Amino acid sequence: MVDLLNIVGKIIIAVFVLIVFLILVFAAIIGYMGISAAEDKQSVYDYSLILSTSGPIDNVILLIPVPSYYNADTGQNETVINISRVSLNNFDRDGNISVKTEQVNGVPMLNISADRIDPIYKNHIEQIAIMPGQNVSELPHPTHVYSNRYSEDTPVLVAMEIHMYETDVGHEIDTKAPVGNEPLFMPYRIIENFSSSDGGMTDGYYLSEGAFGSFVEVPFTLSYTASDDNVLAISSEFEGSNEWWVLGWQWNVYRERVSHAFTGEADGTYWVKGVLTTGEGRY
Numbered sequence: 001m002v003d004l005l006n007i008v009g010k011i012i013i014a015v016f017v018l019i020v021f022l023i024l025v026f027a028a029i030i031g032y033m034g035i036s037a038a039e040d041k042q043s044v045y046d047y048s049l050i051l052s053t054s055g056p057i058d059n060v061i062l063l064i065p066v067p068s069y070y071n072a073d074t075g076q077n078e079t080v081i082n083i084s085r086v087s088l089n090n091f092d093r094d095g096n097i098s099v100k101t102e103q104v105n106g107v108p109m110l111n112i113s114a115d116r117i118d119p120i121y122k123n124h125i126e127q128i129a130i131m132p133g134q135n136v137s138e139l140p141h142p143t144h145v146y147s148n149r150y151s152e153d154t155p156v157l158v159a160m161e162i163h164m165y166e167t168d169v170g171h172e173i174d175t176k177a178p179v180g181n182e183p184l185f186m187p188y189r190i191i192e193n194f195s196s197s198d199g200g201m202t203d204g205y206y207l208s209e210g211a212f213g214s215f216v217e218v219p220f221t222l223s224y225t226a227s228d229d230n231v232l233a234i235s236s237e238f239e240g241s242n243e244w245w246v247l248g249w250q251w252n253v254y255r256e257r258v259s260h261a262f263t264g265e266a267d268g269t270y271w272v273k274g275v276l277t278t279g280e281g282r283y
Contacts, residue, residue, distance in 0.1 A: 067183035252281030
């Protein structure tokens with residue numbers, strides 16, 4: 001009986017030691033994951049603008065909202081867009097288009113201006129199937145042919161693009177409540193709030209299931225001459241996200257999207273509907 005009690009006692013002690021060991025290991029893993037997440041965490045702003053015109057437009061001034069915020073230290077509205085850090089793709093093939101930010105009635109705007117902006121069209125390239133054993137280097141290398149007008153040889157309209165990716169934000173982004181706390185396209189007016197969306201297309205914008213946020217309007221001030229059937233399409237998107245690594249990349253984000261197609265010439269201010277979605281991702 002004494003031997004049995006000794007054995008039981010040793011088993012209980014061993015189980016207790018094992019439990020304590022597992023708790024310490026688990027705490028160490030959680031601590032390491034927390035340190036790793038803190039070291040790998042970053043907050044990012046991502047901005048893009050896509051523009052295309054089906055035909056030439058002349059005497060062009062486009063004033064387009066950019067993500068901005070009120071800086072209490074300076075008492076001014078300021079934008080996070082730094083033109084010296086943006087990349088321009090297919091945007092100015094001849095160097096005749098001016099792209100800058102400027103204050104308009106106390107609000108930063110993107111100013112795109114030119115005497116003339118021509119469209120960019122290119123040829124359609126068919127993909128070449130690679131047969132088993134075929135040497136890729138021996139295949140023909142198709143080349144793009146560009147034109148400033150639509151034709152059977154150049155039927156594909158090429159978008160002009162502006163991008164900026166900023167990882168030096170300097171603070172954790174408030175992705176749940178960006179209104180009043182984070183940059184948004186300014187000036188804006190909120191026209192409708194939504195929550196727990198069913199998902200799908202709503203007013204021209206895709207909303208993920210369970211999304212919540214607001215439909216907004218922002219002003220585009222445009223001046224140019226063009227043919228009556230010309231289409232100038234402008235799409236702008238901005239998002240702020242927090243990203244970190246814990247057994248894979250985790251993230252949360254708020255995102256604002258604005259787009260519209262303008263037909264014919266323009267001369268005035270046009271309020272364009274967009275969507276702001278907030279609180280997506282993990283917290």
